[in-house]
Amino acid sequence: DQQVKQNSPSLSVQEGRISILNCDYTNSMFDYFLWYKKYPAEGPTFLISISSIKDKNEDGRFTVFLNKSAKHLSLHIVPSQPGDSAVYFCAASAEWAGGTSYGKLTFGQGTILTVHP
């Protein structure tokens, strides 16, 4: 049972335009969501996070939106740059709702973002 889903395996965007990456989840216990960027053979690099008490969090070119009723979150990158090309993982955890789940990040399958110059 895949609790975190990224339904788009890949996304191609022109430099300067907006990239929108989507993520859906099924576990209502999840209360903390993160986006990571990953290059091959490297560890995931943290981008931005959001807790379930918020519906939006911004950090520079990155904005994450959370729609709890739809169990959906999205990552917006504006403007997109060629250096943003990587695999993007959505991850979720039950930081506060489930004590035994502390630290258990559940990842989506990832979306390969390609930003063309």
Next chain:
Amino acid sequence: DTEVTQTPKHLVMGMTNKKSLKCEQHMGHRAMYWYKQKAKKPPELMFVYSYEKLSINESVPSRFSPECPNSSLLNLHLHALQPEDSALYLCATGGGGAGYTFGSGTRLTVV
């Protein structure tokens, strides 16, 4: 400075070998994690240590043996691995709303 350091970066081992992966963090977090990532798959949690005690073992085979000597160090001892255990092994620290920081990983190949 790299906040979570993993060594070695690459490791090739035979199925009868014993080896260890090491992870070090100086971020002050009291929780550390081992994840395993196969090619084209997301990372999957293996173990969680909280305050140097094992708190989660995701039904990992006993040929993987974690150890947390202190709050800054995390080891993963490997013995009698199989070729299908070849993967990128990631260490992480953090949690509790502080985010999670991953190391660069150890690329393990079992021959």
